[in-house]
Amino acid sequence: MDFYAFIQNFIKTDEALWWQGSSIQKVEVYPRKALWRFYLTVPDLIEKIKLKALASDLKKVFDFLMEVELVTAPIDGARCIGKIMEENFYRLLSLRLSGTEYFSEISWRFDRNVIEIITATQDIYETILENEFCNCLSDWFWEEYQYRILVRVQCEERKQEEKPLQYMTDFGKISLPVIEEDKKQLQTKKGKKNTKLKPISMDSQNFVPLNEVEEGMKMISVRGEVWDKGIHSLKGDTYVITYFITDGKSSLAIKNFCDRLELDSLNIGDYAAFRGNPRYDQGAKEIVLIMNGYLKGEKQERQDTGTEKRIELHAHTKMSAMDGLTEIEDLIKLAARWRHKAIAITDHGCIQAFPDAYKYSRKYNIKVIYGVEGYLVNTDKKEKAHHIIILAQNSTGLRNLYNLVSGSYLDNFYRFPKLKRAEIIKYREGLLLGSACESGELFRALLEQKPEEELLRLASFYDYL
Secondary structure (H helix, E strand, O other): OEHHHHHOOOOOHHHHHHHOOOEEEEEEEEOOOOEEEEEEEEOOOOOHHHHHHHHHHHHHHOOOOOEEEEEEEEOOHHHHHHHHHHHHHHHHHHHHOOOOOOHHHEEEEEEOOEEEEEEOOHHHHHHHHHOOHHHHHHHHHHHHHOOOOEEEEEEOOOOOOOOOOOOOOOOOOOEOOOOHHHHHHOEOOOOOEOOOOOOOEOOOOOEOOHHHOOOOOOOEEEEEEEEEEEEEEEOOOEEEEEEEEEOOOOEEEEEEEEOOHHHOOOOOOOEEEEEEEEEEEOOOOEEEEEEEEEEEEOOOOOOOOOOOOOOEOOOOOOOOOOOOOOOHHHHHHHHHHOOOOEEEEOOEOOOOOHHHHHHHHHHHOOEEEEEEEEEEEOOOOOOOOEEEEEEEOOHHHHHHHHHHHHHHHHOOEEOEEEEEHHHHHHOOOOEEEEOOOOOEHHHHHHHOOOOHHHHHHHHOOOOEO
16 A cells, blocks of 8 residues: 555645655554554655654644654665665774774675675674674664664685694583693694683583573674584684583584594584684574583582472363473473472363373372363353363362363353353352462453452452462
8 A cells, every 4th residue: 555645635745745755564553551553664764753753744734642662774775784784884983983094895785674794804803793883883774764774804815724722621620721822722823822712611600591692792702502413624624513502591503613524523313511702603694602612510409499398289281281391201201300398280171191190100109289270261162261260179170070071072162161150159069269370360460450340359269369
């Protein structure tokens, strides 16, 4: 849809002319926020002040709106961004870097919403990183045009890859010393020592989470478990070994350049700390860590250090479709290792985990509280359901739980096995009712800012919140 045609009848002519050639790609409407968000393609990026002016005018025209947002993208990014870069790149560079002697050795290119700054030497590459020019340029585009763009730097100096130092030791040693023989290898081409190379320690608190690793960081330490590994040969009897590690939240590829494969002692399943510099890898199209050293050790298992141990009353196993992957034995074994007195098993709408839960509770000497996370409705199984936790207190409660779950499948199944409130009241003996998670009716009422009387009425149905 022609955006210029849409606005020209109720916007000042001179302001409307800024938007000639613009098209509406989609409009997102948020009734609760009284917000319209326009996604537009434009011949040229529009300055922030003009975006704000039009948004303000649209709010006046459509007075029921509290907010209008305009998200723009160039029709021809190469032409549009290229024009802006030609007019501003070296001016912005001079503001961030002292002197202009670098300019002849710095260029740029644009592709798929990414600006790549190309340097001819490693020294200039390091200078740009140290002065955070990539972030500066990206922020400038946002401040001037409200346009998000990725900026990164790449060195195209043709030189043989320096082989990073490798430190291999067992976990018994806390840190890795830099010995005299190694110090000679730390000399750069200019004869300066890399004073930032420090021993790795598994006790260090300075490990960077893998999901926070970014290009431009210098000599960082990360740690994780090796879940995959690849070896490729390069020219000149050199190998690149890629370790793929995870910390349970994210993953990262780590590259190690070496000339002897026997120096590699890391295998899939090993846990290690690594030190190196993050770089954007053109082949992988992602950030990787160029390894400088590593320390092999044992995976640090999570501990419960609390003096007063808790009892988990809401836990899912792999029997919870789309919500749980944990093996039943692993869950019960972990609770026992943490010296918890009991753990509740509350899978979504089902009780298939109970036989294995009973077996492993005896194996690991821990009490299992049998329960379910059900789908609560008032009277009609086609109603939108809320979550509810139901726990069995005794054998009577366990039989009543079986009755409820069976009925939810046989009589009240609609997309999910539903539990009618009247049925829960009927079989309530020996059961404890919990208000569940944010999908429970009480928490939904809180989020919807229901009156206090309504909240108290809802809460009165439950034994614990």
